[in-house]
Amino acid sequence: MTAHLPAPGSPASAGPTADLAARARLEAALLARRTRAPRTGVPRLPRGPGENEYPTAPIQRFLWDAHHADPGRNIWVVLGGVRVTGRLDLTALQRAFDLVVERHEALRTLYRTTPDGELLQVVQPAANYRVALRLHEMTDRQDEQELAAVLSGRFDLERGPVIRLDVLPLSEQEHDLALVLHHIAGDGATVHLIAEELAAAYSSFAADGAAPPLPAIGVQPADIAAWRSARLTTARRRELLDYWTGRLADLRLPAPPADRTPAAVLDTRGRTHQLRLSDTTLQALRRIGAEHSASLFLVTLAAFYVLLVRYSGQRANTVAAPVSYRDQPEFHRPAGALFDLMLLHTELTGDPRFVEVLAQVRDRTVDDFEHAELPYPEVVAALGYRPEDSHGLLQQVLFTEETDAGVPLPAGHALAGEVISAPPWHHALRPLTVRVTGRPGSTHIVVTHRLDRFSEQRARNIAADFVDLLDLIATDPTVRVLGSPALPALRAR
Structure with missing residues (x-):
């Protein structure tokens, strides 16, 4: 299974920006020339059992404003797509998607403004938040207008969700999977991460029903936003x-x-x-x-x-x-x-x-x-x-x-994938x-x-x-x- 990794800011395959992973390597090398004090670890903010509200990062406010500047359209998104061949286990796919959303706070975050205009990111508790797969009835692979309509569905940033995984069957043995993510929730590297984890989790759930051993996530976007804000004296x-x-x-x-x-x-x-x-x-x-x-x-x-x-x-x-x-x-x-x-x-x-x-x-x-x-x-x-x-x-x-970059399924898996x-x-x-x-x-x-x-x-x-x-x-x-x-x-x- 492979996934198309778009660059932020480009709507044919991504949103203001792209797969940024390669750029991050360049920028890290450039930023290493700085002479300021070395960085310290990023502390985690306190979490409660229910919703957790945190200030947003400036780029999130920018994307919120851009989203609402043109309310009739939904263009600030990041896309990923793959055509898979083989029998698709929808139950395993849903479980894999649930696991990815549970791991990443950005995928279960909603946004609201306070009476004085401050934008907050509101992280939903993992135990009570689920994003269902959207299964469509489509068999004509040439019907681009219908597929475009699926991809163009508008996001509601206050109610969520900020991510969609659409399953478009072409036949019993062939499906298009379309990942659509609002840019406020992720960049091109995020699409790569989601595709990588989704592929690993799907393979594990489909094989024996067990959750895969995925790498731990230390800090989340709210932690990073607070840390960056504190450093800017x-x-x-x-x-x-x-x-x-x-x-x-x-x-x-x-x-x-x-x-x-x-x-x-x-x-x-x-x-x-x-x-x-x-x-x-x-x-x-x-x-x-x-x-x-x-x-x-x-x-x-x-x-x-x-x-x-x-x-x-x-x-x-x-x-x-x-x-x-x-x-x-x-x-x-x-x-x-x-x-x-x-x-x-x-x-x-x-x-x-x-x-x-x-x-x-x-x-x-x-x-x-x-x-x-x-x-x-x-x-x-x-x-x-x-x-x-x-x-x-x-x-x-x-x-x-x-x-x-491509994200392959583990060796020996029954599905084959082709990037859209x-x-x-x-x-x-x-x-x-x-x-x-x-x-x-x-x-x-x-x-x-x-x-x-x-x-x-x-x-x-x-x-x-x-x-x-x-x-x-x-x-x-x-x-x-x-x-x-x-x-x-x-x-x-």
Whole structure:
């Protein structure tokens, strides 16, 4: 059994963000350069026998506000999907799902506001909380509209649940399993964790009815939120505010080559297109990164900045990117929205070679990660923007690099699984999201776009332009990226 692991912030396969596990490894390495005092363990908050109320993390408040800013739609979600072949034991699957929900507080947390407007996360007692499987009657695997409707069902964050597991039978021996999680309850790494534990628990329950030995979970999202809040002292907050107001003083929103004029009313209808990156190019990009102390994320981010400049001529560009804080051992196991968003800014001058752009992007991005503790909504406020701009105006373009990993069933199990890599999720969180997504055996450029800004052909052309540029950089990383005659002609202009 395998599971599709999406990246936060991308609606074709995920929500503001993605599988963040690979990014967390990069960010942990960058954050290790900090010179501040070493971290201490995260204490657990007291728990009572009934409901337990705790303050939310800033990203949860951000996602609550984004969810309610457009009450008619349900786009802030993370998706996972697998097509399984073999006899499906629904009783074992329900027991496995029950166990996963019991283990992870984020999956049985509801949200409510106090009279003074504070948002609380309310953890439901495990003994009294159950999320039933949703078994559908569907036999036509070509009926994408019906499947899209299943995936698009709206969440009620006050009443719950914040997670759904839909079972869509195609035949007695074939089923689609669709995991839909509201982003307030988890990130892309959460989907991976759920899929991994669900597969292990299902195999155990189906085999002999016994619960599997799953790794212990030390701390939960409420503990982490309280710990992070306590660490952000007044002095450190002032230091971070000074950094970000200076760093983003010349913030410039990108001008990607949109070929449609948006309507006055928000339209989140979207599509996703992907184009494979050749193995030769990928290996060369990794080699270039190794030679210049840069990850694949930094190499491709530098190339993306170049592409934006080539499209518009605008030398300064600010893009959004998700940042994981699963950089401590205690943070590896719990489900939860353990990420934030950042605004990354770069300005190109002169006629630089790509390796010069890469060095600039690497150094500035490392500095940004060293100042990543300030919550994204506070950065937005410090820059003088309205709260609604945090998920609107400032989220015009998001870039990320991620890894989608498979989660196999234990050897010898009767079920076989095939990842649903492109579920029919026809929405877009923002006008344009570009992801470099690694899957077992291949890496793709994935472009998700709003239909009121970009036609499908324009989105395909953006993916093709990015692949062309990466192919050139892989061949010659010293190429002058703005004025060389070797630069490929742009399709999306």
